Amino acid sequence: MTPIFAHTSSPAQAPGLPDRAGLGLKHEHFIEVLETSPDLGFFEVHAENYMMAGGPFHHYLGLIRDQYPLSLHGVGLSIGGEGSLNREHLARLAALIERYQPQAFSEHLAWSSHGSVFLNDLLPLAYDSATLHRVCEHIDQVQSTLKRPMLLENPSTYLQLERSTLAETDFITEVIRRTGCGLLLDVNNVYVSCINHQRDPSAYIDALPLQAVGEIHLAGFAEDSDSLGDRLLIDDHGAPVDNAVWQLYEQVLARIGPIPTLIERDNQVPALSVLLAEAQHADWLLTQVRP
Amino acid sequence: MTTKLSATALILALGSSLSLSAMTTTAHAADDVKCYGIAEAGKNDCAAGPGTSCAGTSKTKDQANAWKLVPAGTCTQTPSTSSPTGFGQEAAFDAKS
Amino acid sequence: MSHQATFAKALLAPGQICPDGLFSGNGADPASRFAVHRNTVHNGLINALAVAYPVTQLLVGEAFFRAMAGLYVQACPPTSPLISEYGSTFADFIQGFEPAASVPYLADIARLERLRVRAYHAADDRPLEPHTVLAALQARADLGTVRLRLHPSVATMASAYAVVAVWAAHQTEGGLAALDPGHAQSALVLRQGLEVKVFAIDAGSVTFIQRLAQGEALQTAVERALEASNDFDLHQCLTLLISHHAITHLHLDSKVSP
Numbered sequence: 001m002t003p004i005f006a007h008t009s010s011p012a013q014a015p016g017l018p019d020r021a022g023l024g025l026k027h028e029h030f031i032e033v034l035e036t037s038p039d040l041g042f043f044e045v046h047a048e049n050y051m052m053a054g055g056p057f058h059h060y061l062g063l064i065r066d067q068y069p070l071s072l073h074g075v076g077l078s079i080g081g082e083g084s085l086n087r088e089h090l091a092r093l094a095a096l097i098e099r100y101q102p103q104a105f106s107e108h109l110a111w112s113s114h115g116s117v118f119l120n121d122l123l124p125l126a127y128d129s130a131t132l133h134r135v136c137e138h139i140d141q142v143q144s145t146l147k148r149p150m151l152l153e154n155p156s157t158y159l160q161l162e163r164s165t166l167a168e169t170d171f172i173t174e175v176i177r178r179t180g181c182g183l184l185l186d187v188n189n190v191y192v193s194c195i196n197h198q199r200d201p202s203a204y205i206d207a208l209p210l211q212a213v214g215e216i217h218l219a220g221f222a223e224d225s226d227s228l229g230d231r232l233l234i235d236d237h238g239a240p241v242d243n244a245v246w247q248l249y250e251q252v253l254a255r256i257g258p259i260p261t262l263i264e265r266d267n268q269v270p271a272l273s274v275l276l277a278e279a280q281h282a283d284w285l286l287t288q289v290r291p
Numbered sequence: 292m293t294t295k296l297s298a299t300a301l302i303l304a305l306g307s308s309l310s311l312s313a314m315t316t317t318a319h320a321a322d323d324v325k326c327y328g329i330a331e332a333g334k335n336d337c338a339a340g341p342g343t344s345c346a347g348t349s350k351t352k353d354q355a356n357a358w359k360l361v362p363a364g365t366c367t368q369t370p371s372t373s374s375p376t377g378f379g380q381e382a383a384f385d386a387k388s
Numbered sequence: 389m390s391h392q393a394t395f396a397k398a399l400l401a402p403g404q405i406c407p408d409g410l411f412s413g414n415g416a417d418p419a420s421r422f423a424v425h426r427n428t429v430h431n432g433l434i435n436a437l438a439v440a441y442p443v444t445q446l447l448v449g450e451a452f453f454r455a456m457a458g459l460y461v462q463a464c465p466p467t468s469p470l471i472s473e474y475g476s477t478f479a480d481f482i483q484g485f486e487p488a489a490s491v492p493y494l495a496d497i498a499r500l501e502r503l504r505v506r507a508y509h510a511a512d513d514r515p516l517e518p519h520t521v522l523a524a525l526q527a528r529a530d531l532g533t534v535r536l537r538l539h540p541s542v543a544t545m546a547s548a549y550a551v552v553a554v555w556a557a558h559q560t561e562g563g564l565a566a567l568d569p570g571h572a573q574s575a576l577v578l579r580q581g582l583e584v585k586v587f588a589i590d591a592g593s594v595t596f597i598q599r600l601a602q603g604e605a606l607q608t609a610v611e612r613a614l615e616a617s618n619d620f621d622l623h624q625c626l627t628l629l630i631s632h633h634a635i636t637h638l639h640l641d642s643k644v645s646p
Binding site: 299301302305306307308310338339340341342346347348356357361364365366368369 | 424425427428431432435436437439440445446447448449450451452453455456458459469471472474485486487488490491494504505507508509522525526528529531532554558564567568569584606607610611614615622623626627630
């Protein structure tokens with residue numbers, strides 16, 4: 001497999017996103033953002049929420065894009081799907097990127113479509129050579145269609161698959177090596193998955209190709225329990241970033257320096273000021289590691 | 292034929308009757324107009340509809356059996372055209388389960 | 389069946405099936421963890437419907453709505469990653485859903501709410517200013533041959549129930565008093581600027597607007613509207629469309645097809 005983007009030292013370091021904190025843009029906050037122009041590094045939106053023909057979403061995103069760098073985050077491409085990528089969807093994505101010229105595009109290491117059904121969830125993959133081959137092929141197709149490198153996000157997982165023969169970190173490392181894509185390091189996903197699978201989050205991070213990190217995600221999780229009563233963390237984006245995740249984030253920054261960092265909140269969306277306070281905290285931590 | 296004639300008559304009358312002041316009247320005093328009760332006070336946020344999410348949900352809610360449930364919202368406050376009491380029916384549908 | 393096919397099937401199945409080939413590192417029953425995905429899929433899609441159909445939910449209450457939406461999710465899962473479009477057949481499902489039969493106007497309320505979401509996201513074709521339309525129309529002797537192009541957000545629906553009144557009653561406090569859903573009403577939905585608006589219109593206007601949307605000339609559209617309703621008021625209907633920026637093009641030359 002020929003990498004479309006040669007694996008140089010920092011393959012998909014999004015050139016335009018500043019090494020600052022950004023926020024997921026929620027439609028509840030469109031007007032306040034425009035009226036108050038908060039001091040933020042960037043905004044990120046879900047690509048699929050802006051694939052409609054027109055209307056207020058495009059109106060407001062256009063105005064906000066004029067003022068801020070933008071990251072486009074896909075949630076529906078099903079990169080790990082057994083079938084081929086949805087070409088129609090990929091074309092919509094290319095059109096959206098053409099329209100808004102985002103500084104970064106990212107997607108998930110997961111699958112979400114099967115046949116004609118879209119399952120609206122990020123589902124776990126078997127980490128074996130067949131999946132590796134397929135994921136790399138799909139990422140090559142995305143990168144050549146979009147004519148830019150993408151960032152791949154490490155998943156939150158709740159289950160392990162018997163068919164897996166590779167550790168998740170080895171799988172990710174190999175995908176990045178083969179395709180030249182970058183890594184969107186979701187520190188909350190690292191924490192959630194490691195607690196769920198009784199692994200050491202620091203060791204997990206050490207095993208990743210950190211030089212490829214182009215963006216970091218931080219979010220809150222919910223807590224549940226499994227049939228044994230053990231902690232089962234759920235990546236619900238419905239709470240403030242947990243202290244344990246902030247600590248892990250500091251460790252990452254100490255290792256690799258400042259990286260564009262997104263605060264994600266998709267459920268129980270609070271007032272903009274609450275999210276801005278979290279972004280400010282991330283910004284302060286970023287300042288601490290600035291050379 | 293009658294329809295055709297009256298359509299022509301209506302259109303002929305149109306050229307002279309359409310005016311900017313009529314626009315303003317319709318837009319602002321619609322309640323006075325015979326057929327058009329304007330209801331535009333809708334909350335536009337709702338019209339946005341849903342968005343995508345890449346987040347999980349933890350709440351394990353037991354799904355109620357819809358076949359055993361009865362509509363129990365504001366419909367019980369409006370007269371019903373089909374129920375014998377004139378209001379939303381309170382009897383459960385047991386036909387299927 | 390492939391692994392993902394089995395997984396997808398189990399996610400949407402009504403029972404608590406857990407596919408093979410899964411395990412938990414701590415030895416816990418994988419079914420207790422697979423449930424996270426099942427809940428995410430179901431709750432996520434039911435929530436999506438609740439956001440798109442707020443009045444439908446108010447009418448039947450949250451418990452009934454969520455149970456009904458849950459059955460719809462199983463019967464009609466999304467076929468596109470564009471979740472804003474999910475639920476386009478929900479009203480038809482409600483129409484055939486027996487436990488909702490005591491609220492006979494429920495499906496039409498859902499239809500109206502779908503038109504609002506559709507209008508909200510419709511394309512941004514630039515409307516003609518009212519004075520531009522008026523100036524052009526007033527100057528014509530052959531108005532009957534004029535064709536109008538309507539804004540992509542414009543949609544109509546006819547109902548045997550007072551859909552607009554029922555919907556509007558849920559937009560204001562105390563709006564439910566003195567509401568009688570039992571008379572026929574039709575609706576016009578459009579987006580003016582950034583705002584979605586709903587109007588009650590008569591049956592003749594529904595026909596008129598639909599004919600215009602199909603590219604018929606004014607003369608034919610008016611004839612069809614009068615056939616649908618003797619009370620059709622051309623002046624009033626056209627004034628409504630013009631003043632709410634629903635017209636994007638005037639084809640004044642009868643030879644030019646729309």
